[in-house]
Amino acid sequence: MxxxxxxxxxxxxxxxxxxxxxxxxxxxxxxxxxxxxxxxxxxxxxxxHLLHTHQTSKLIGLSTTGSLYSIDISETLDSDDDDDDDDDILATAKELSIRSPPIRWKEIFGSCNGLLLAKDENDTIFMINPTTQDLWKVPLCPFAPPPDEEYEEEVYVTYGFGYDSSTDDYKIVSISFWHHHSMQHDSSETFASVYSLRNNSWRKLRDYDYHEHDHTVLDVINGAVINQTLHWLARHSEIVGFNLANEEFNEMKFPDTIGMYTSTFSSMVDVGGKLGVFIWSDAGFECCVMEEYGVWESWTRVRIHGVERDRVPWPECLLDGRSREIVFQEKEGKVLVYNIDERRFRDVRIVGGPGGTVNVYGGTFVESLESPKRIMIAS
Structure with a gap:
């Protein structure tokens, strides 16, 4: 003493x-x-600290006024003792403010280890940690071709964001698809590139023409990260994967045994650390889960009851720590939580935003001390 x-x-x-x-x-x-x-x-x-801390994941919300929010639906469901299905459960949205500079957010592309990848109203992409207020501006990708005024263009860009433990690096993958229309001819181009935070630079990936081979990526939001590999849905019952360590693409086909070839895709999400795909099949709306990564025989099917084909809610994610409940975005300011065991939906209305409607983004968020500056200092 x-x-x-x-x-x-x-x-x-x-x-x-x-x-x-x-x-x-x-x-x-x-x-x-x-x-x-x-x-x-x-x-x-x-x-x-990131390796040792264990916190409950929260949903990420983005309001129509451009503010970020965290939403703890698990806590809301635990405290709900009312069995009246006609009444909405209320979940409070808490603002994740970035004090300086003030930014109006437009879209969220991904979440990893407490970092969010988001775009502002000026289409500038940032890595941010709302807990620590750290903000990192991602440079523009130099490989996207400039627009040609002679063409009428359709442009689709999908992103993926994840952590590569082999190099202690955060990476962004961008896949861009241009479909040009003109009086003379139509043409299409696909570009893929990867950004390394450690190197603070973009690199064009080897040519892989998804459109030419009719492997066009269908997901237009963000890739689902499983086993440090980003995954997107593609045509012809395929999954396009991008390994963050070796930075190579690969294709995975669904097995005939679960009838994916006659199904209509809805979306792909992380189902409790497992690869999950929501589809419409002859049996109805289903969630197919790869129980053991890379083992095609391990795909299982779970029927989602009570969903009409003309009113399909958008599947977002699995509630952390609640392996039998899935979150669906139904409409502005409201989500549905489906309990697989009980085979029923519960309506959850999101409240608490100072202005505008708060909608959830397809993923979860944990509070951490992680910072893009840590990677830059280490490099």
Whole structure:
């Protein structure tokens, strides 16, 4: 014990205790002392904290006024004791404000380790950590061809965002598809490129013409990350995968045994760490899950009851820690939560935004200390 009567705790014990605390609390604890501020800000501590902390994931919301929100639906469902299906369950949206500079957000492309990949109203892409207020502007991709005024163009761009543990790097994949119309002829081009945060640069990927081979990627939002591989749905009952480590594309076909070839795709999502695809088949609306990654015989099917074909809610994600409940976006300001065991939907209305309607983005978010600056310092 020190002369002042306080207890001197070894720094390694202090560090071990702090590693177990939530990121938001650690942000406040930086002001305790210079030692704590230095420890909590250290890149190695940030990385180890991410590995040791276990927090409940929250849904990500984006309001019609351009603000980001976190929504804890699991907490809402646990506290709901009313069995009256006619009444909506209310879930509170809490704003994830970025204080400086003020930004009006337009779209969210992905979430990984507490970082969000989002685009603002000026079409500038950022990596952000709403918990720590870190903001990283992603440079423009130099490989997309400029628009040609002679053509009438259809442009589709899909993104993927994930973490490559082999190089301790965050990567963005962009797949762009142009369909040009003119009086003389029609033509199509597909470009794929990858951005490395560690190198702060884009690299054009090897030519892989999805359109030429009729393998056009159907997902136009973001890739589902499973086993450090991004996945998108493609035509002809295929999944297009991009391995974040070796930066190569691969194609995976669905097995005949589950009848995917006669099905209509809806979307692909992360189903509790497993690859999941929502489809319409002769049996109705189903979720097909690959129980063991890479093993085609492990695909299983779960029927989603109570969905009419002319009113298909958009599947978003599985509720973290609740492996039998799936979140669907039905309409503005409302989601449906489907319980597989009970075979029923519950209506959840999102409230709490200061202005505009809050809609969920297809993914979950955890609070962390992770920062793009940590990667840049390490490089």
């Amino acid at each position: 020190s002369p002042s009567g306080s207890i001197n705790i070894p720094l390694e014990i202090t560090e071990a205790i702090l590693r177990l605390l939530p990121a938001k609390s650690l942000g406040r604890f930086k002001s305790v002392s210079k030692t704590w501020n230095s420890l909590i800000s250290d890149p190695n501590f940030i990385k180890t």
